[in-house]
Amino acid sequence: MLDIVPTLCVGMPPQTLRVATVRGAECGNRNFSVSVMERLQPLDRLTHWHGNIRAIATDMDGTLTRRGEFSSALLADFERLDAAGIAVVVTTGRSAGWVSGLACYLPVAGLMAENGGIFYPGSRLKTLKSALSVEQISDRARDPNGWMLKDLGTLSRHRTTLSQVFYRLCQDFPHLQESSDNPFRQTDWTFDVRGLDDRQIDIIKSLCLGARCGFTYSNVQCHIQPPHQNKASGLDRLLEELAPDFDRDRLITVGDSPNDESLFDVTRFPRSVGVANLAHYRDRLDHLPIALTAAPEGEGFSELVNWLLD
Numbered sequence: 001m002l003d004i005v006p007t008l009c010v011g012m013p014p015q016t017l018r019v020a021t022v023r024g025a026e027c028g029n030r031n032f033s034v035s036v037m038e039r040l041q042p043l044d045r046l047t048h049w050h051g052n053i054r055a056i057a058t059d060m061d062g063t064l065t066r067r068g069e070f071s072s073a074l075l076a077d078f079e080r081l082d083a084a085g086i087a088v089v090v091t092t093g094r095s096a097g098w099v100s101g102l103a104c105y106l107p108v109a110g111l112m113a114e115n116g117g118i119f120y121p122g123s124r125l126k127t128l129k130s131a132l133s134v135e136q137i138s139d140r141a142r143d144p145n146g147w148m149l150k151d152l153g154t155l156s157r158h159r160t161t162l163s164q165v166f167y168r169l170c171q172d173f174p175h176l177q178e179s180s181d182n183p184f185r186q187t188d189w190t191f192d193v194r195g196l197d198d199r200q201i202d203i204i205k206s207l208c209l210g211a212r213c214g215f216t217y218s219n220v221q222c223h224i225q226p227p228h229q230n231k232a233s234g235l236d237r238l239l240e241e242l243a244p245d246f247d248r249d250r251l252i253t254v255g256d257s258p259n260d261e262s263l264f265d266v267t268r269f270p271r272s273v274g275v276a277n278l279a280h281y282r283d284r285l286d287h288l289p290i291a292l293t294a295a296p297e298g299e300g301f302s303e304l305v306n307w308l309l310d
């Protein structure tokens with residue numbers, strides 16, 4: 001059942017109305033209503049979330065960072081969440097190479113790289129109440145390709161296909177620059193978003209879809225990727241493997257960019273938060289988070305942690 005207050009639709013961007021309609025159609029047999037009013041709420045209106053949250057799946061760049069860097073406040077946030085028994089899974093578009101290193105150093109349950117492509121368990125994995133044994137987790141983590149969340153066949157052949165799509169894009173957009181972490185990737189191929197406007201991004205997306213690839217982008221880079229690879233599908237697969245009985249009402253998903261959009265799909269993740277800088281993309285997203293922090297970037301993540309724990 002769709003629950004849109006008609007007066008809200010007057011003067012509302014058409015994208016917003018379409019979003020609400022699509023969400024209603026996607027509900028299937030799940031019994032819940034959708035309201036434009038229920039999106040982008042201030043955190044303090046959601047007091048019923050308090051005391052119930054056991055895990056946070058959060059984007060990294062623009063969500064945990066402050067002006068491009070980690071801060072001492074972020075490490076303190078992770079430590080406070082760990083002490084409270086709340087598992088943190090970082091879900092980033094960054095490369096397998098970068099993320100496998102971070103997994104060794106950050107006090108979190110794990111990190112998912114390449115927008116849902118690969119998982120790296122962290123030292124606090126136990127906070128997710130994993131259904132897998134220590135031996136099973138070790139076996140998955142020791143796989144030389146990483147803990148793959150999607151079957152892609154031979155990786156070298158897959159990467160060659162992605163590179164061919166990129167060089168095809170360069171014929172129309174010769175200024176495209178491979179991202180600095182592209183050489184360390186397994187499942188996708190990335191180039192910098194800097195210098196691309198919305199119209200160019202839309203054309204690039206169409207070209208990628210025409211080449212039977214997926215496409216997404218963030219505040220830092222564009223991704224040519226396998227079809228249907230996204231953070232939600234990766235998180236779905238991870239929870240199925242690690243903690244199949246995990247109650248999603250006890251999970252908050254967090255992000256700031258279009259590549260986080262799948263985490264805001266209320267049919268899969270009923271509790272989602274955007275940091276304030278997400279507002280920049282609000283008219284380009286089909287799914288908007290339930291809540292929006294007042295502060296941007298890492299300050300917004302700290303705002304969420306303080307609100308949950310104080």
Ligand SMILES: [Mg+2]
Pocket residue numbers: 059060061062063218219255256257
């Ligand atoms: Mg981001």
